[in-house]
Amino acid sequence: MLSKTTKLYVDLRLRFNEMSINQCQTGVDDNPDIPPELFDNDRSKLAKKVLNNKHSPLSQEFLKKGAPPGVRAELWRQTLGVEVDQIDQLYYEQLKSYVVQHDLLVDSLIYKDVKLTATNDDQYFVFEDYIYQVLFPFSRDTQVLDHFKHSSANPPKSYIRGKLGVEEFAVHYPPNGVIPFHGFAMYVAPLCYIYDDPVVLYYVFRELYMRYFFRLHQISSHPQSIVSLCLLFESLLQSQEPQLFLHLKTIQAQPLRIAFKWLIRAFSGYLDSEQVLLLWDRVLAYNSLEILAVLAVAIFSFRKTNLLQVGTASAAEGVLADITTLKVVPLIQLSLFST
The missing domain is CATH 1.10.472.80 (Ypt/Rab-GAP domain of gyp1p, domain 3)
Known part of the structure; x- marks a missing residue:
């Protein structure tokens, strides 16, 4: 009978089977030293077919062997179901206007975090402005609160001045319910290599956070x-x-x-x-x-x-x-x- 740990190991091998050594992978077999006709060309052609299908599970399956850099942006958007329309554009602009109108204490935390992490990193310092354009509006986005439906955590609360402890005057603070911590900006930084449009960058990051990243800092x-x-x-x-x-x-x-x-x-x-x-x-x-x-x-x-x-x-x-x-x-x- 297999031990619990051995069973876990076997389960992982089965789950990540498409990453096995006998299967070609983007990031390994598309190395410049390897002739592109052996793998890279076919992979790129297949990626275009996947994108043309506009089917999220298909792009998700394709990503199991990695995304060619040239099509990663679209593959991720398709996998995450991120389609930015005019309403999304307007919503993002509204969030930006909230940033201008109202100063929040967390703005200082975001600013300090970006300065201490991304700005200090040789790979990401050039994206400082992009990261601010994502994280400041993110802190005002009440739609982010939806991820608490899938979490055991509760968003932090504050009270309107003079109404401390009165529940009907309780508000979520910050509005998105997420207090940024040291290194939070690094969830955004790598995405700046893929997306040059701040609006698309914002919605992709928000979706990634609400699906995955929030689990990395909640007990x-x-x-x-x-x-x-x-x-x-x-x-x-x-x-x-x-x-x-x-x-x-x-x-x-x-x-x-x-x-x-x-x-x-x-x-x-x-x-x-x-x-x-x-x-x-x-x-x-x-x-x-x-x-x-x-x-x-x-x-x-x-x-x-x-x-x-x-x-x-x-x-x-x-x-x-x-x-x-x-x-x-x-x-x-x-x-x-x-x-």
Whole structure:
């Protein structure tokens, strides 16, 4: 009889079967060193057919092997069901007008976060203005409150001055119910490489947040929540790399403490931007955040030799401090399908 962890591992292999080593992948087999006629040309032709079908499940299935950069923007929009019409344009303009009319305390948090994260990042500093054009209107968007219907959390409340504690005078604050935290801007930053229209960028980000990203910073028992991802990470690491897991515990280096910052940001700001997008391709394709935990384990496995040689927690963190050169797809393949 299979152990619980082994069964979990087998389930993951079945779930992410399209990423197996014997299947061609965008991000690996479209390398410039490989003749394009072997994979890339056919992939691009197929992408155009998928887009012409205008069928969300079809584009989602296509993304399981990654999106060619030239068509990623449209594939993501089709998968997420984002169609920006004139009403959406007007709604976005209305949100922008609210930003001008009313200052919110969270504006300072957003401003500071962008300055400390995206502006300090060589890959994203040029998108500072774009990120503001998304996050400031986002904080005023009451439609974002809908994601609380699928969450165990409740939006924070405030009260009209002089009416503290009187429920009929309670209001959600900020209006979208989301208090930005350090690194929140990094959910937007990689998208700036795909979308040059701030309005489309806004609606794609909002949909991604309401489907996936909110689960990365809310405590719940949902299988896609940050708690479940942490549990999955530790279970996989302990079963796949027992020697490494024991060694890290022995030197007081908590693996989850290192990996948590990757998970909560969906690796944005830690991997190269193109690798982040390839990873998010799979999040959309499989409609699952579990791939984040799988990748985190794969990174530990990849750096195993170095980690086993360190004797302190700080040295272990140093080994994993820079992961910008790592390639997402080969690592996941090695982690899930090499044995």
